[in-house]
Amino acid sequence: MRKLVIDGHSHVTIPIENHIRLMDEAGIDKTVLFRTGVHPELKGSNDEIKEEMQQLQKYLTGDPAIADSYGEAAHEELFKAINKYPNRFICFGNISLNKDLGTMTKNIQTQISKHHILGIGELALPSGQIHKLENVFKASSQTACLPLWIHCFNPMTLEDILQIEQLAKKYPSVPVIIGHAGGSNWLETIDIVKRNPNIYIDTSAAFSSLVLKLIIKELPDKTFYGVDYPYGDMWVMRKMIERACPDKNIREKVLGGNIMKLLKIE
Amino acid sequence: MRKLVIDGHSHVTIPIENHIRLMDEAGIDKTVLFRTGVHPELKGSNDEIKEEMQQLQKYLTGDPAIADSYGEAAHEELFKAINKYPNRFICFGNISLNKDLGTMTKNIQTQISKHHILGIGELALPSGQIHKLENVFKASSQTACLPLWIHCFNPMTLEDILQIEQLAKKYPSVPVIIGHAGGSNWLETIDIVKRNPNIYIDTSAAFSSLVLKLIIKELPDKTFYGVDYPYGDMWVMRKMIERACPDKNIREKVLGGNIMKLLKIE
Numbered sequence: 001m002r003k004l005v006i007d008g009h010s011h012v013t014i015p016i017e018n019h020i021r022l023m024d025e026a027g028i029d030k031t032v033l034f035r036t037g038v039h040p041e042l043k044g045s046n047d048e049i050k051e052e053m054q055q056l057q058k059y060l061t062g063d064p065a066i067a068d069s070y071g072e073a074a075h076e077e078l079f080k081a082i083n084k085y086p087n088r089f090i091c092f093g094n095i096s097l098n099k100d101l102g103t104m105t106k107n108i109q110t111q112i113s114k115h116h117i118l119g120i121g122e123l124a125l126p127s128g129q130i131h132k133l134e135n136v137f138k139a140s141s142q143t144a145c146l147p148l149w150i151h152c153f154n155p156m157t158l159e160d161i162l163q164i165e166q167l168a169k170k171y172p173s174v175p176v177i178i179g180h181a182g183g184s185n186w187l188e189t190i191d192i193v194k195r196n197p198n199i200y201i202d203t204s205a206a207f208s209s210l211v212l213k214l215i216i217k218e219l220p221d222k223t224f225y226g227v228d229y230p231y232g233d234m235w236v237m238r239k240m241i242e243r244a245c246p247d248k249n250i251r252e253k254v255l256g257g258n259i260m261k262l263l264k265i266e
Numbered sequence: 267m268r269k270l271v272i273d274g275h276s277h278v279t280i281p282i283e284n285h286i287r288l289m290d291e292a293g294i295d296k297t298v299l300f301r302t303g304v305h306p307e308l309k310g311s312n313d314e315i316k317e318e319m320q321q322l323q324k325y326l327t328g329d330p331a332i333a334d335s336y337g338e339a340a341h342e343e344l345f346k347a348i349n350k351y352p353n354r355f356i357c358f359g360n361i362s363l364n365k366d367l368g369t370m371t372k373n374i375q376t377q378i379s380k381h382h383i384l385g386i387g388e389l390a391l392p393s394g395q396i397h398k399l400e401n402v403f404k405a406s407s408q409t410a411c412l413p414l415w416i417h418c419f420n421p422m423t424l425e426d427i428l429q430i431e432q433l434a435k436k437y438p439s440v441p442v443i444i445g446h447a448g449g450s451n452w453l454e455t456i457d458i459v460k461r462n463p464n465i466y467i468d469t470s471a472a473f474s475s476l477v478l479k480l481i482i483k484e485l486p487d488k489t490f491y492g493v494d495y496p497y498g499d500m501w502v503m504r505k506m507i508e509r510a511c512p513d514k515n516i517r518e519k520v521l522g523g524n525i526m527k528l529l530k531i532e
Contacts, residue, residue: 040476046483053453053480153473154420154450180473184420187319207419207446207473209499210306214319217312233475233509240502 006256009226011036026234035074093117104139121149130163147175153183204228272522275492277302292500301340359383370405387415396429413441419449470494
């Protein structure tokens with residue numbers, strides 16, 4: 001039986017039919033879809049795209065409160081796309097980091113029951129503020145122990161990733177996905193993922209095939225294929241994984257099996 | 267007539283026949299080859315490869331004096347590979363940053379006459395030390411005005427890249443290639459390259475196809491295809507460029523024409 005290919009991390013784009021078409025081209029069966037505050041794919045001129053990317057940087061590295069300004073509309077867009085193609089998308093929800101624990105827990109429960117979310121993310125913070133994630137870990141541990149997907153490329157530092165590790169140790173029932181393989185801190189991230197049963201690694205935004213090869217060799221059961229569409233190219237990222245991983249069994253795990261197991265997808 | 271495809275940035279690897287085989291697979295006619303202090307491709311176990319990559323980090327981000335410890339042997343390896351396949355490789359030399367201007371100038375002249383170098387690099391420094399490159403700019407401007415190829419991924423910051431810009435303005439006869447598109451600072455790097463006629467951009471270590479597409483659209487005459495082998499995959503990086511650039515004429519320029527023009531290759 002052919003194994004499912006799952007893009008473990010992409011953002012909702014408009015029109016969503018374009019997304020489906022690109023998934024078909026790359027042979028992706030399902031995509032774990034995340035909300036977004038920006039839509040570079042809708043911009044025409046270079047200047048408009050650059051402006052949108054500047055906005056993205058602000059969202060990724062600015063105060064988490066900024067996310068509240070676009071969060072609700074972004075969620076609606078996400079849920080609409082998933083309702084339209086429920087067999088092609090898997091939903092990760094998100095929550096405001098500025099709410100108290102009770103509100104967070106309630107929000108997660110609502111998103112689970114209404115939108116069947118299987119994880120929470122993309123969680124993005126400025127460097128030095130990982131402590132703001134503690135309530136999310138707590139809320140997840142008190143509900144369905146949904147995995148948390150955390151942006152760990154720039155501006156995240158090794159110190160930030162080490163603090164994520166501390167939270168993962170404190171809440172061992174909560175799976176954590178280190179987004180973008182920890183960026184330039186991939187070498188130390190491999191060891192962090194290896195020594196913590198509840199930490200996993202996403203490979204979107206990979207900038208080196210040699211590094212990717214090493215990550216897969218070191219973490220064959222914990223590495224996830226991810227595209228980060230519209231920033232990555234689904235087809236290119238799949239080829240990159242395939243060429244970095246000659247072993248068919250491990251390749252199938254990285255391209256889908258590992259995340260299916262974590263998310264308990266049949 | 268078919269246009270040449272040129273990988274604008276890769277390191278010498280052993281055995282060099284492997285390198286040639288991969289160039290053939292990816293349809294690369296010529297590679298601009300740089301020396302290296304590490305050889306992850308020769309290591310067997312994951313631990314050995316990780317150790318080698320740690321060493322690489324030290325070379326890239328440590329005191330430039332470290333390069334002196336391996337520089338001579340690395341040069342010999344490079345020149346040997348190029349002498350074996352003179353039609354497939356273009357040589358970039360390198361110089362110690364700890365020498366006085368007279369010695370630097372003499373070294374460059376020797377490398378030009380003996381090894382026909384067409385550029386200098388990869389120049390890598392810790393963040394905050396770009397001023398150490400001034401003598402290299404001066405030495406280049408006093409000899410053949412060879413292009414300088416500077417590592418601008420992590421740990422380089424935007425401030426470092428802005429200081430490179432200042433040196434490029436002070437020595438307008440010296441072409442500068444911003445390596446790895448400035449890493450996370452690609453957005454500001456686009457504008458820096460655009461406003462300085464003697465600054466160019468290398469795309470190796472690209473981590474986003476959308477970013478790559480924008481760089482090519484903004485800088486169609488100044489963008490170079492680069493693999494950074496053994497870290498990048500020649501075939502994957504070529505496909506990434508091709509998919510990011512639907513315009514055939516611009517694609518040919520990025521894949522070879524632009525760097526041929528800069529290096530005055532027939």
